[in-house]
Amino acid sequence: MENFILYEEIGRGNQSVVYKGRRKGSISFVAIICSDKSKRAKITNHVRLIRNIKHENVVSFHEWYETSNHLWLVVELCTGGSLETVIGQDQCLSEDVVRGFAIDLAKGLKYIHDSGIVFCDLTPAKILLDGPGTLKYSNFCISKAEGENLEEFFLMSISQEAGLEDDNTLQINIKSLVQGSPTYSAPEVLKGEDTSIESDLWALGCVLYEMFSGKPPFFSQNASELLQLILNEDPPPLRQKVAPFSEPSPEFQSLLRGLLRKDPHERPSWDQLLSHPFWRGAFSEEEKLKEEDTFVSSSVETAYSNVTGQMLHSCSAPETLEETRTLEGVEAAGNKGQPLRNSLQLNSVAEFRPKSALDNDAREPVFLLSSCPAPGRSTMANHAVDRTSQSHEELLASQVNDLGSSIRELVFTDSDLTVTPIIDNSKVMKPAPVKFDSKTLSVPAYSGEKLSSLSPADWEAFVQQVCCLLHAAETSDSGPPRSKLNLLSYLCAVASHREAATRLAHSQLFPLLTPQLRAAPNWDVRTKVTRLLGLLSSHCVELKDVTPISEAVATLTELVRENFRNNKLKQCLLPSLGELMYLVARQEEKEEPPGGTWAIPAASYTVLMRCLREREELVVNHIAAKTVENICTTLSHHAKAFVTGEIGPLLWYLFTHSTVDSLRVTAISALCRVTRHSATAFQSVIDKVGLPAILDCLASGINRVQQYLLTMFAAILSHGANVQRLIQDRDLTAKVVRALESPFPMIRAKAFLVLLQVLSCSREVLLLCCNSRLVMYIERDIRKAAPGREEQSSNEYLSKCLDLLIRHMVQELPVLLDEILSALGNIVGRKHPSGAQAKQLKQSLPMIAVLLHMLTSQNYVKSIDSCETCLDGAIGQTPSEELIRNTLLAMEAITQHPPLLTPHHSTVVDSILPPLTSLASSNNVEWRMVSLRVLSEITLLLLSQELLGEGEVNSAGRDLLALITKALLPQCESLLLEPDPLPAYALKLLVSLTEHSSHVSRLVEESHLLPVVFQVISEQQGNPLGTTVQSAMALLSNLTGQKDVRLRPLYQQGLVEVICSWLIRVAALCMEREDKAMAKRLHGLLLSLLDVLHNVLKSTSAVVRYALQSQKGEDKGDIQAAEELLLINRPLAELSGLLIQMLPSRDPELYEEASQCLSLLSQLYGGDDLECLHPDNLQSLAQTLEMQTDPRQQRLLLRVIKRLVPCRCSGCLLGCRDPESGRTLMPLAAQQNSLVSTGTESLKWRHQ
Structure with missing residues (x-):
C-alpha cells in the first residue's frame, strides 16, 4: 500500500473516490479507487471476475488492499473519461466514429463472454477511454460467471462478512444490489429472467444507438412507462438531431435491428455478429488470429508476473503489510470458450480477500499524497476565476471585518461531531443477538413498521396487553420468567425502529420499566429491561416532559455504584445509562431556552469519570468514553459537567495506552469535543505530556486522529490561550505542513486553518511555511476547493479555509514590503549600519522570498496590488545578492501576467x-x-x-x-x-x-x-539545434520582414550564403531525425529560414517588378539595380529542388512557405537550376498535385511548372532524363485543363 503516491482526485461516486496515483520508483501511473466498506460484496465480485483478465479493451486490475474504513483498488489509469461523458459533450457521433468505438466494444465484450463472464449492466458510464482513445470495460461489480446466481454469491459474501449463519437475520435487499440500469436492460431481464450473453448484446445495441443519436433507444423518466416501451415498442427511427445530421447506413440499421430484437433467441450469435457487413472486414480471420496471439501472450505475462510477485492478492487471512504474500496460481487462459471459467468459482468468500493493514494499527492513509499540482494546467488561476459565487463574496467580506470570528466558526464541523450509538455498538463490544419465539409470544408479533402505523385504539390495546403481561409475570412465583424474557426480547427487537421506539417511550410502558430494574427476580430480566431502556433511548426521536427519564438515570447510576467491581454488570448497565444521559442532553439542547426538565444526578457524572480511569477494563473505558463523546457533542449544560481538570489527561491516557484502535479514536474524539466547551482540557494535556509527544501522535496514520488533533490545535489557538508557547515551537508548523500531504480533504482543510492562526500570530513563520512548499499545497487544493454535488461536507469546508488563508497571506505582502523597504531606506548612505539596523536587515530581507513564492502562484498574483510600490528604493545600494535574485525572479513572475x-x-x-x-x-x-x-x-x-x-x-x-x-x-x-x-x-x-x-x-x-x-x-555551425541559432534566425526573419527593408547591409554580411547553407543543412537534419523533441525544434528553425528566404525573394521581386514597370521611361538606374540584385540572389535559385521536395509535406505551414518561395524563385529565375526537374522532383510535383484539392494551389503549382519547363531544351531533357518522369505529370495536368490552359499546353509540349 505504501508503494503508491496519490495525486489529484479524478473522479467521485456515491461511496467511492478515484485518485490518480503512481507506483514509487517508477513513472507508472495508475488509478486508485477508495471505496467504502459497505460496497465490499460488489468490490469482491469485481476483483473475483477481473483479476485474471488481460485484454486491451478491459481496464487492467493490479491489486487491492483493505484498511480499517476502506477498500482500495489499484487499476489501470484511463485519462479520457467515460463514453457517457463523450456522448454528453458531442451529443451525437458520426457513423465512422461509432464504428471505431463499436469495434473496441465488440472485441472486449466477446473476450469477456469467452472468459465465461456475463457483464450484466453494460452502460456508457461503465466504458472508459484511455489516452489514445481505446474503449475499455471498467466496472464488473454486478457482473457474474455464466450460469451463476449472483444473488446467492452476494448473500454468501455479506453473511460471511457479518459472521451470521442464519440468513433470515440478514435484513438486506439483495435484489437491489444486483439490479442494473433499466434503460439498458433487455426485455427478458425486465420480465424476471436472468441476465445472459443475449442480454449483453441487447445492451450493446442500446449503446451503439445512443452513440449515433445521442439518446438510448428507449428512454423515459417514468419507470413504468420505460418498462412498457422496452417490452412492447420498437425503437424510434435512428436519426441525429444535431450536427452533422448524417443518415445511418443500411448496414448500421440492420445491425441495430438484429441486436434490439425482443426475443433473445432471434438476436445474432457472435459469429453472425462479427461477420456483419457493418464492420467492413474488421473482424477477419487475421484479426481473430491476432486477438488469440495477444490473448496467449498476455496470459504468459500474467503467469510470469505471478512468479515474480507482481500480482498482489492474498489467498488467506489478512496479514500485515510487510508479511503479505502475492496471490499464487493465477491460471493461464485455456482454449477458446473456457479460458478463465475455473478461476471464477469460489466456495467461500473468505478464501478471497484483499491485502490488509488491520493488524498494522489500521493506520490510514495507506497512500502518500503528492504535493505536485496537476501537470499542464494552472489550478490556482482557474480557482481565482471560477470562485465568484455570492456565498464566497459574503465569506470574504466577513473575513475582512473579523478574521478571528471567521476562524472560530470553522474550527468545528459536522464531521467532527458525528454521533454513533453507545449501545449495541460493534466497535465497543459485540452485541448479543436479539431472538424471540413468536409462537410463544403472548402479544401479536407486530414489526416496528406495523407498530408505528397502528391506530390509537389498537395501539392503546397493544400497550395495555404488554403492561399486563409484564405485571403478571412479575407477580407470578412459578418457575423461570421465560415468557417475560421472550416478551422483553421482542420489545428490544421492535425498539430499533425509530417511530416505534418513540411511541413506546411516550407510552405507559416506560414508567413501568424503571421499577423492574429493582423488582425483577433475577439479573436476566434486569439485563433485558436495561437493554430495552437503552434501545428506546437510542432510537427515540423526542421526549415528553412527563417521561420519567431522571428516575431511570438515578436507578441505573445506583446499580452501577453497587456493582462497581463487577465488570460484566457494568458492561450491561453503562450503555443504557449513557444513552439515557445523551437523550436528555440532546433534548434539552433543542428547547428554547435550554432548560432543566430532566435532572441528572451528579453521581452519574462521577461514575462515568471513574470508569475512564486506567485500572478499568477496556470495554468499560470505551463505553464511558463513548458516553462523554456523545454528550459533549451537544451544547447543553450537561456537557459542561465533564469539563474538569482531570478529564483531559484521562482521555489522553486512554488514547496513548490502548491497543484497540476504535477505543483510541473514541478517546481522542471525546477529548476534542470536551475542548469545544473548554480549551483548558487540551491545554492540561499539553502541560502534562508536553507538546512533542502530542506532535508525534499527529504523525499517526489514523486519519480521524489527525483530524481531531488538528481541530484541538485550531480550537486552542482561536481562544488565544498560551499561543506564543505554541507558535515558538517550529516542530508544530513542520508537522502541520506535513499533514497537508494527507489524501483526505478534511485533514488538509484543518491543517490550513491551523497554519492560518499560526501565521496571524507570527509573520516570521510565513517564510518557513513557504520554504516547506505551502504554496504548492495550496496550488494543488485550489482546484478541489469548489464544492461539488456529492462532497459538500469536505470540499466546501476546504474552500472556506483556503479563502481565509489566501486572503490573510495576500494582506501580509504590503506589510512585508514596507518592512523591507524601510530596512533598506535606513541604511542608504551608511557605510557601517548600526547593530539595530543590521538586526532589522537580517529579519526583513529574507522575507523577500515570500514575495517570490506568492508571485509564482497564479492565484496570489491576481490578488496582489502594487499600486504605489516602486522598486527604485530597494535598489539604492545592494544589501544582499539574495535580495536582488529574488526581486528579479519576482519581476519575472509578474511578466507572465500582462494584465x-x-x-x-x-x-x-x-x-x-x-x-x-x-x-x-x-x-x-x-x-x-x-x-x-x-x-x-x-x-x-x-x-x-x-x-x-x-x-x-x-x-x-x-x-x-x-x-x-x-x-x-x-x-x-x-x-x-x-x-x-x-x-x-x-x-x-x-x-x-x-x-x-x-x-x-x-x-x-x-x-x-x-x-x-x-x-x-x-x-554555431556545430550546434544547429541550440537556442542561439533559433533566436538568430528569428531575428533575421524580423529584420527582413519589415516594410521598406534595406537588405544591402545584410547582403554585405553574407545573408545569401547563410540562407543557402543553413537551409540545406537543416532540411537534411529534418529528414534524419526521428526524435520528436529534436524534430520539433528543427521544424521551427526550418520555418524561420523559409521565412527569411521568402522575405528576401519578395523584396527582390518588388524591385524587379518596379524596374520592369519603369523600363518604358528608360530609367537605367532602376534596371541596373534590379540586375545587380538578381545577380546577388542567383545562388538562391539552387534551392528550387529542395523546395520541391518540401511540397508533399502534410504540414500546411511548411507547404505554404515552401510553395510561396518556389513560386517567387520560378518567377525570378525560371529553371536555371539544372536539377530542378530531376525525376525525384517531378515525382514530388505529381504527388503534390494529387494532394492539393484547392484550385488556387493547383493553379500556383501549374504556373511554377510552366516557368520551370520552357527553360530546358527538350532534346537535352529527354536525353538525360527518364521520359516517364515527364509522363507522370501529364494525366494530372490533363485533369486541370479547365483551370490553366497554358499550363496544360506546356505539359503537352514537355511530353512531345
Whole structure:
C-alpha cells in the first residue's frame, strides 16, 4: 500500500473516490479507487471476475488492499473519461466514429463472454477511454460467471462478512444490489429472467444507438412507462438531431435491428455478429488470429508476473503489510470458450480477500499524497476565476471585518461531531443477538413498521396487553420468567425502529420499566429491561416532559455504584445509562431556552469519570468514553459537567495506552469535543505530556486522529490561550505542513486553518511555511476547493479555509514590503549600519522570498496590488545578492501576467526597465540572464501595445525608444560576444525589440550589431539545434520582414550564403531525425529560414517588378539595380529542388512557405537550376498535385511548372532524363485543363 503516491482526485461516486496515483520508483501511473466498506460484496465480485483478465479493451486490475474504513483498488489509469461523458459533450457521433468505438466494444465484450463472464449492466458510464482513445470495460461489480446466481454469491459474501449463519437475520435487499440500469436492460431481464450473453448484446445495441443519436433507444423518466416501451415498442427511427445530421447506413440499421430484437433467441450469435457487413472486414480471420496471439501472450505475462510477485492478492487471512504474500496460481487462459471459467468459482468468500493493514494499527492513509499540482494546467488561476459565487463574496467580506470570528466558526464541523450509538455498538463490544419465539409470544408479533402505523385504539390495546403481561409475570412465583424474557426480547427487537421506539417511550410502558430494574427476580430480566431502556433511548426521536427519564438515570447510576467491581454488570448497565444521559442532553439542547426538565444526578457524572480511569477494563473505558463523546457533542449544560481538570489527561491516557484502535479514536474524539466547551482540557494535556509527544501522535496514520488533533490545535489557538508557547515551537508548523500531504480533504482543510492562526500570530513563520512548499499545497487544493454535488461536507469546508488563508497571506505582502523597504531606506548612505539596523536587515530581507513564492502562484498574483510600490528604493545600494535574485525572479513572475503591467506602462518604463538594463551588464551571470529574460518579456509587451495604439503611446513610447537606443542596443554587442548562454538571451531580447517595431529594426540595421550577429551564427555551425541559432534566425526573419527593408547591409554580411547553407543543412537534419523533441525544434528553425528566404525573394521581386514597370521611361538606374540584385540572389535559385521536395509535406505551414518561395524563385529565375526537374522532383510535383484539392494551389503549382519547363531544351531533357518522369505529370495536368490552359499546353509540349 505504501508503494503508491496519490495525486489529484479524478473522479467521485456515491461511496467511492478515484485518485490518480503512481507506483514509487517508477513513472507508472495508475488509478486508485477508495471505496467504502459497505460496497465490499460488489468490490469482491469485481476483483473475483477481473483479476485474471488481460485484454486491451478491459481496464487492467493490479491489486487491492483493505484498511480499517476502506477498500482500495489499484487499476489501470484511463485519462479520457467515460463514453457517457463523450456522448454528453458531442451529443451525437458520426457513423465512422461509432464504428471505431463499436469495434473496441465488440472485441472486449466477446473476450469477456469467452472468459465465461456475463457483464450484466453494460452502460456508457461503465466504458472508459484511455489516452489514445481505446474503449475499455471498467466496472464488473454486478457482473457474474455464466450460469451463476449472483444473488446467492452476494448473500454468501455479506453473511460471511457479518459472521451470521442464519440468513433470515440478514435484513438486506439483495435484489437491489444486483439490479442494473433499466434503460439498458433487455426485455427478458425486465420480465424476471436472468441476465445472459443475449442480454449483453441487447445492451450493446442500446449503446451503439445512443452513440449515433445521442439518446438510448428507449428512454423515459417514468419507470413504468420505460418498462412498457422496452417490452412492447420498437425503437424510434435512428436519426441525429444535431450536427452533422448524417443518415445511418443500411448496414448500421440492420445491425441495430438484429441486436434490439425482443426475443433473445432471434438476436445474432457472435459469429453472425462479427461477420456483419457493418464492420467492413474488421473482424477477419487475421484479426481473430491476432486477438488469440495477444490473448496467449498476455496470459504468459500474467503467469510470469505471478512468479515474480507482481500480482498482489492474498489467498488467506489478512496479514500485515510487510508479511503479505502475492496471490499464487493465477491460471493461464485455456482454449477458446473456457479460458478463465475455473478461476471464477469460489466456495467461500473468505478464501478471497484483499491485502490488509488491520493488524498494522489500521493506520490510514495507506497512500502518500503528492504535493505536485496537476501537470499542464494552472489550478490556482482557474480557482481565482471560477470562485465568484455570492456565498464566497459574503465569506470574504466577513473575513475582512473579523478574521478571528471567521476562524472560530470553522474550527468545528459536522464531521467532527458525528454521533454513533453507545449501545449495541460493534466497535465497543459485540452485541448479543436479539431472538424471540413468536409462537410463544403472548402479544401479536407486530414489526416496528406495523407498530408505528397502528391506530390509537389498537395501539392503546397493544400497550395495555404488554403492561399486563409484564405485571403478571412479575407477580407470578412459578418457575423461570421465560415468557417475560421472550416478551422483553421482542420489545428490544421492535425498539430499533425509530417511530416505534418513540411511541413506546411516550407510552405507559416506560414508567413501568424503571421499577423492574429493582423488582425483577433475577439479573436476566434486569439485563433485558436495561437493554430495552437503552434501545428506546437510542432510537427515540423526542421526549415528553412527563417521561420519567431522571428516575431511570438515578436507578441505573445506583446499580452501577453497587456493582462497581463487577465488570460484566457494568458492561450491561453503562450503555443504557449513557444513552439515557445523551437523550436528555440532546433534548434539552433543542428547547428554547435550554432548560432543566430532566435532572441528572451528579453521581452519574462521577461514575462515568471513574470508569475512564486506567485500572478499568477496556470495554468499560470505551463505553464511558463513548458516553462523554456523545454528550459533549451537544451544547447543553450537561456537557459542561465533564469539563474538569482531570478529564483531559484521562482521555489522553486512554488514547496513548490502548491497543484497540476504535477505543483510541473514541478517546481522542471525546477529548476534542470536551475542548469545544473548554480549551483548558487540551491545554492540561499539553502541560502534562508536553507538546512533542502530542506532535508525534499527529504523525499517526489514523486519519480521524489527525483530524481531531488538528481541530484541538485550531480550537486552542482561536481562544488565544498560551499561543506564543505554541507558535515558538517550529516542530508544530513542520508537522502541520506535513499533514497537508494527507489524501483526505478534511485533514488538509484543518491543517490550513491551523497554519492560518499560526501565521496571524507570527509573520516570521510565513517564510518557513513557504520554504516547506505551502504554496504548492495550496496550488494543488485550489482546484478541489469548489464544492461539488456529492462532497459538500469536505470540499466546501476546504474552500472556506483556503479563502481565509489566501486572503490573510495576500494582506501580509504590503506589510512585508514596507518592512523591507524601510530596512533598506535606513541604511542608504551608511557605510557601517548600526547593530539595530543590521538586526532589522537580517529579519526583513529574507522575507523577500515570500514575495517570490506568492508571485509564482497564479492565484496570489491576481490578488496582489502594487499600486504605489516602486522598486527604485530597494535598489539604492545592494544589501544582499539574495535580495536582488529574488526581486528579479519576482519581476519575472509578474511578466507572465500582462494584465498586471498594462495599467502601469509609464511606471515600468521609468522605474523598472532602467535598473534591469543596468543589471544586464553586471558581473553576476545569473542576474544578467534573468534580467535579459525579463527585459525580453516586458519590451515585447510594451512594443506590441505601442503598435496597437494602447496605453500611453506618445510619451511612454518615446521614453522606451530612448532607453532602447541609448542603453539596450549598445549593451547587446558586448553581450553577443560573451560565452554561452548569454548570446542566446541577447538575441532573444533583440527578437522581442524588432518583432513589433520597424523603427527598432532600422536602428539594429544601422548599428554595429549585424556583423556580430553573423559572427555568432558562423560560430554555431556545430550546434544547429541550440537556442542561439533559433533566436538568430528569428531575428533575421524580423529584420527582413519589415516594410521598406534595406537588405544591402545584410547582403554585405553574407545573408545569401547563410540562407543557402543553413537551409540545406537543416532540411537534411529534418529528414534524419526521428526524435520528436529534436524534430520539433528543427521544424521551427526550418520555418524561420523559409521565412527569411521568402522575405528576401519578395523584396527582390518588388524591385524587379518596379524596374520592369519603369523600363518604358528608360530609367537605367532602376534596371541596373534590379540586375545587380538578381545577380546577388542567383545562388538562391539552387534551392528550387529542395523546395520541391518540401511540397508533399502534410504540414500546411511548411507547404505554404515552401510553395510561396518556389513560386517567387520560378518567377525570378525560371529553371536555371539544372536539377530542378530531376525525376525525384517531378515525382514530388505529381504527388503534390494529387494532394492539393484547392484550385488556387493547383493553379500556383501549374504556373511554377510552366516557368520551370520552357527553360530546358527538350532534346537535352529527354536525353538525360527518364521520359516517364515527364509522363507522370501529364494525366494530372490533363485533369486541370479547365483551370490553366497554358499550363496544360506546356505539359503537352514537355511530353512531345
